[in-house]
Structures are given as structure tokens and as C-alpha cells.
Amino acid sequence: MFRRWNNSHSHQENDSLPSESKVNELKAALGPLSERNLQYCSDACLRRYLEARSWNTEKANKMLEETLKWRSAYKPEEICWDEVAVEGETGKVYRASFHDREGRSVLILRPAMQNTASLDNNIRHLVYLIENAILNLPEGQEQMSWLIDFTGWSLGTSVPVKSAKDTINILQNHYPERLAIAFLYNPPRIFEAFWKIVKYFLDAKTFQKVKFVYPKNKDSVELMRSFFDEENLPTxxxxxxxxxxxxxEFSRLMAQDDVKAANLWGFNQKAEKISHPSAKHTGAEVAPEPTVVAPPAS
Known part of the structure; x- marks a missing residue:
């Protein structure tokens, strides 16, 4: 019995060696990094990029270098809630107060609640919330789940195809392996026309993570509920x-998280400024300190 366990244990250790070797290869390929990039490029981060590129070091290196350029220009970790709060007034995207069965952060998207016309600000708002979802992941968890509610959606309220494409590119290229699953709940038939265009922007791995759920389709409902406790799942x-x-309330919680993010990334002066805001402020039935409220899936 001991021998069998010992062999299994050795096999697991051997399986991890190629992964470790690839991570070290990628580190060497990246070369010296600035302090902030070094903080971003943790071993877990490097594994996500390698996973996204089928463990091809050269391709993963190219992808990661593009991300570092993007982060240097876009500075997603420095976005504060005050800068995007207007986009969140209707609750079109927010981080939920519950987790899925694996303890992952959950973003709820309600595309029919679109309230502004600025495509750039819409994307900036979503990037802020992706960063916030990552900030609030429990230890050992690296992915998030999305729930997309199509109540009231129409082509008139849909985002332009270009905006959808830009959003998908950011998610796929700069947040690889961060999305565990995305459930599109009860989209109207007219959504099919929009989906036929948008799906071509998705790579194969992301496409497999997008699931359509219809209340009258038992299998799709059961799949969604295998990820979420029914008691936590919104009506x-x-x-x-x-x-x-x-x-x-959501804005209050996001202001607290802005301080946490500023401290994490070393923006101490910014953290001090956020801690003592001079203007009125405003967030949701959402996001206290993360606790796993649903038992892990077996």
C-alpha cells in the first residue's frame, strides 16, 4: 500500500517537473523585469500564459510581453472606482456577494442595463471589475465565473460589435485562463444574429467556456446549478x-477595495487619497470580504 502511494506521489512530482521547467524557461525568456512587472509575473501567472499557449514557451513569451506593454499603457491596476462609477449606476456589471461552488469570484453582467454611450469607458469599467474580481479571489483560486442575464436585451441595447471584439481581445489576450465559465441565461432568439458574429472572435478554449442556459432546457439548467448553490443564485x-x-453600497465596497489594491501594488499615496475621499461616492448587494458560501463541488 505504501509502495503504491509512493509510486503515485513520485509520478505526481515527475508530472510537475515539465511545468516547472517551462516556467523557468519563460522567466529566462522574459529577462529582467521592473518591480511592478516582477510582481505581476508570478509563477502562477506564467503558468496561465503557458497554458493559454499549449505550453509553447515562445508563444507564451510573446503573449506575456504584449500584456506587459498593455498593462504599462492602460494601467488597469490603477483604475479607481471613482473613475468608472458612472458606468455602474444601473448595475450592468458588478461583482456578486456570493461565490460559485469552487469559491470563485462571480461577475454578473446585465447587458440590457446599458446606460452610457462611451465604448472606451464601458471597457474600462469592465477591466476594473475583472481586476477587482481577481483581487478578491480566495487563496489558491485563480479563475472567475460570469453570469449574464439577458432580461430585456434587444439589438438596440447591445454593445457594438467592435466593442464586443475589443472586450473579448482584452479578456483572451491579457487575462488568459482567468475565466472558468460564462453562462448566458435565456438570451432571446434575436441574440443569435449577434452571436454569429461575436463567436468568431473567440478562441477555441474560450468558446468552450461559454454556455447557453434556457429555463425550459433541463440539461442546461442543471449544468449551471452544478456550478452554483441554488440558495445563492439570484432569482x-x-x-x-x-x-x-x-x-x-456597491460603491462603498469598491472604495474599500481600491485601498486594498493600492496597498497591494504599492500606490501608498493613492491609498491615502482613496481612504479620505473629498467627494460623494457611490455600489450592491454585493461583495463583502470574500467567503466561500457554497460548499466546494465534489
Whole structure:
């Protein structure tokens, strides 16, 4: 019995060696990094980029270098809630107060609640919330889940195809292996026309993570509920939780997270400024300190 366990244990260790070797290869390929990039490029980060490029070091290096350029220019970790709060007034995207069964952060998207016309600000708002979801991941968890509610959606409220393409590119190219699953709940038939265009921007791995759920389709409903506890799942997704987005409360929680993010990335002066805001402020039935409220899936 001991021998069998010992062989299995050795096999697991041997399996990890190629992964470790690839991580070291990628580190060498990247060369010296600035302090902030060094903080970003953790071993877990490098594994995500390698995974996204089928463990091809050259391709992963190219992808990661593009991300570092993007992060240097876009500075997603420095975006504060004050800068994007107007985009969140209707609750079109927010981080939920519950986690999925694996303890992952959950973003809820309600595309029919679009309230502004600025494509750049819409993307900036989403990037902020992706960063926030990552900030609030439990230790040992690296991915998030998305729940997309199509109540009231129409082609008139949909984002332009270019905006959808830009959003997908950012998610796929700069947040690889961060999305675990995305459930599109009860999209209207007219959405099919929009989807036929958008799906071509998705790579194969991301495409496999997008699942359509229809209330009358038992299999699709059961798949979604295998990821979420019914008691936590909002009623608009067929669950039992009667949740209501509160922009003022959500904004308060995001302001607290801005301080946490500023401290994490070393923006101490910015953290001090955020801690003592001079203007009024405003967030949702969402996001206290992360706790796994649903038991892990077996």
C-alpha cells in the first residue's frame, strides 16, 4: 500500500517537473523585469500564459510581453472606482456577494442595463471589475465565473460589435485562463444574429467556456446549478436569492477595495487619497470580504 502511494506521489512530482521547467524557461525568456512587472509575473501567472499557449514557451513569451506593454499603457491596476462609477449606476456589471461552488469570484453582467454611450469607458469599467474580481479571489483560486442575464436585451441595447471584439481581445489576450465559465441565461432568439458574429472572435478554449442556459432546457439548467448553490443564485437566473443591486453600497465596497489594491501594488499615496475621499461616492448587494458560501463541488 505504501509502495503504491509512493509510486503515485513520485509520478505526481515527475508530472510537475515539465511545468516547472517551462516556467523557468519563460522567466529566462522574459529577462529582467521592473518591480511592478516582477510582481505581476508570478509563477502562477506564467503558468496561465503557458497554458493559454499549449505550453509553447515562445508563444507564451510573446503573449506575456504584449500584456506587459498593455498593462504599462492602460494601467488597469490603477483604475479607481471613482473613475468608472458612472458606468455602474444601473448595475450592468458588478461583482456578486456570493461565490460559485469552487469559491470563485462571480461577475454578473446585465447587458440590457446599458446606460452610457462611451465604448472606451464601458471597457474600462469592465477591466476594473475583472481586476477587482481577481483581487478578491480566495487563496489558491485563480479563475472567475460570469453570469449574464439577458432580461430585456434587444439589438438596440447591445454593445457594438467592435466593442464586443475589443472586450473579448482584452479578456483572451491579457487575462488568459482567468475565466472558468460564462453562462448566458435565456438570451432571446434575436441574440443569435449577434452571436454569429461575436463567436468568431473567440478562441477555441474560450468558446468552450461559454454556455447557453434556457429555463425550459433541463440539461442546461442543471449544468449551471452544478456550478452554483441554488440558495445563492439570484432569482433572475432561476435561483432562490432575491438580490437587488444597490449602487451606493456597491460603491462603498469598491472604495474599500481600491485601498486594498493600492496597498497591494504599492500606490501608498493613492491609498491615502482613496481612504479620505473629498467627494460623494457611490455600489450592491454585493461583495463583502470574500467567503466561500457554497460548499466546494465534489
Amino acid at each position: 433572475e437566473f432561476g435561483g432562490k436569492a432575491n438580490l437587488k443591486y444597490d449602487h451606493e
